[in-house]
Amino acid sequence: MAAKSEQTRQLVADVALKMFREIGFEKTTMRAIAQEAGVSVGNAYYYFASKDELVQELYIQVQDEHAVTAAQALEGVQDLAGRLKAVLHTGVDVMAPYHQFGSDFIATAIRPSSPVNPFGEASTAAREASLAIFRSAVEGSSPAVAKKLRGDLPELLWLAYMGVALFWVYDKSESQRRTRKLIDGAAPLVARGLSLAKIPGVSKVFDDVLGLVRSVKEDSE
Amino acid sequence: MAAKSEQTRQLVADVALKMFREIGFEKTTMRAIAQEAGVSVGNAYYYFASKDELVQELYIQVQDEHAVTAAQALEGVQDLAGRLKAVLHTGVDVMAPYHQFGSDFIATAIRPSSPVNPFGEASTAAREASLAIFRSAVEGSSPAVAKKLRGDLPELLWLAYMGVALFWVYDKSESQRRTRKLIDGAAPLVARGLSLAKIPGVSKVFDDVLGLVRSVKEDSE
DNA sequence: GGAATGTTTTGAACGTGTTCAAGAATGAGT
DNA sequence: ACTCATTCTTGAACACGTTCAAAACATTCC
Incomplete structure (x- = not known):
């Protein structure tokens, strides 16, 4: 099912937006997003081609x-x-x-x-x-x-x-x-x-x- | 004399502006500017705190x-x-x-x-x-x-x-x-x-x- | 079950702007 | 000439966004 995939995508997006709000754009690094979401950096890039x-x-x-x-x-x-x-x-x-x-x-x-x-x-x-x-x-x-x-x-x-x-x-x-x-x-x-x-x-x-x-x-x- | 220092500053600036015009902003890297000007990267930063x-x-x-x-x-x-x-x-x-x-x-x-x-x-x-x-x-x-x-x-x-x-x-x-x-x-x-x-x-x-x-x-x- | 194919995930590697401790060159005062 | 402080210069190192080959996992078809 596509649900798992969509779930990861949503998770990355949610974590990213939360971090944008709370600590700003620059401090929200791709590495930090990945870590906070519990995925690898490359995986975040699989769903979002860029920051x-x-x-x-x-x-x-x-x-x-x-x-x-x-x-x-x-x-x-x-x-x-x-x-x-x-x-x-x-x-x-x-x-x-x-x-x-x-x-x-x-x-x-x-x-x-x-x-x-x-x-x-x-x-x-x-x-x-x-x-x-x-x-x-x-x-x-x-x-x-x-x-x-x-x-x-x-x-x-x-x-x-x-x-x-x-x-x-x-x-x-x-x-x-x-x-x-x-x-x-x-x-x-x-x-x-x-x-x-x-x-x-x-x-x-x-x-x-x-x-x-x-x-x-x-x-x- | 301050002329030598000013000369380096001017050189870096001239090279940078020339490269901006000719190859654009992104391709003009600090390393490329330094190399073209014949100085070290750190030296360019001595005169210009940032790109x-x-x-x-x-x-x-x-x-x-x-x-x-x-x-x-x-x-x-x-x-x-x-x-x-x-x-x-x-x-x-x-x-x-x-x-x-x-x-x-x-x-x-x-x-x-x-x-x-x-x-x-x-x-x-x-x-x-x-x-x-x-x-x-x-x-x-x-x-x-x-x-x-x-x-x-x-x-x-x-x-x-x-x-x-x-x-x-x-x-x-x-x-x-x-x-x-x-x-x-x-x-x-x-x-x-x-x-x-x-x-x-x-x-x-x-x-x-x-x-x-x-x-x-x-x-x- | 098992091969083949497609999807998702990983982490090391690249080039970037920037920093900084260390060293060289210069100049002033004696 | 010899300090000593100031000004310049260096290049290695850092964290960043991004890429990519390879691995892991899932699905489909026989």
Whole structure:
């Protein structure tokens, strides 16, 4: 049966994530993981081709949890500002246990070749899941977002979320207070900024921004 | 005389930067640098405490070059959009020889503990120099930028520049065509966006954005 | 049962960045 | 010229991530 194999894999992953949380990324060596899990180093590598892949395991788990908690937090919240706050705050919540590990994670994730790179192919599933959260935040809001923005907005918000995550990594205030402050301040501002799209003079600028985003995006395919 | 010592330091740095450019970051091992320079590994470490510090050497050099070429490119250009383009294009120009090396550089630079981290203490000088370029781009523009924006704008533009650099790293199009396109599209849009600050309804949003930026910034001190 | 095939596990070995005790070279003071 | 302290230089050694041939175990088929 495949159960035994899966059990070893799960054991290695669990031990690794626990050690990441408790002693950080660098101190969690492959040898230490193997020893703690009671397997050989080579065996850990049989299931995870690199230390990065163990980070990917963490990334997926965090994303899954975000999807659940965000969906809960969105219930009953109507306005876009509130919905944005809900998604961003829960995002920070699920990352919190790994804050000390954040900078190592980002350093790993930002490398195009990394399986954890949020723009990369290996994390398509995780990215889509994350995007879906923002899409739901936008689509479920009332008053509704201007039609012409609705298509691209989730992706732009997701991008902004990556920025928030980066800010969070650098945030040394206790409990990452500053990141919370940023979210609380920025969410209503984004909502208000978007509502300006109705003003004639502003509308054209919005159109051009969207046009630029699309043209730069298309060019890559 | 200190000349002999300085000579060795310079030799190691030159060899390292040359190898970074020609064979990339990972293949440029400390042993290879030492051998090519004709010194021992330990000796290279006497001058540079880590491989990262050799990257810092590169960072400083690139920044210096940017300051020079940007100042040239700004001459005779009046409008903000043009000045922004000048600064951003020259920025990409000086980085160009290191494009293949870009992702490793960013992965190194993004780690808060790295001497090359653009937000960190070790690169205060380089960051100030870079900020000064943007300050000059803003202050020298006519028609002038709205007074209330003038103070914070350079810093925000510098931040956007970091974003452009990140985009550039991921840009796989030949000669990084897409990054050029992004710059050409975004620069006039930023200028036009800023001119909207005069519209009453928009003005308040601008004020709040600035207020948020300041409050989040202050909190860190 | 037993061979053949496929899956899982092992631990030694490699090349890496980095450290450090020891030694060589240099310079200052007398 | 001769100390003595300071500055440079060396190369072996360490822990790390990663690889891989070989062994152990499991499964399938006759």
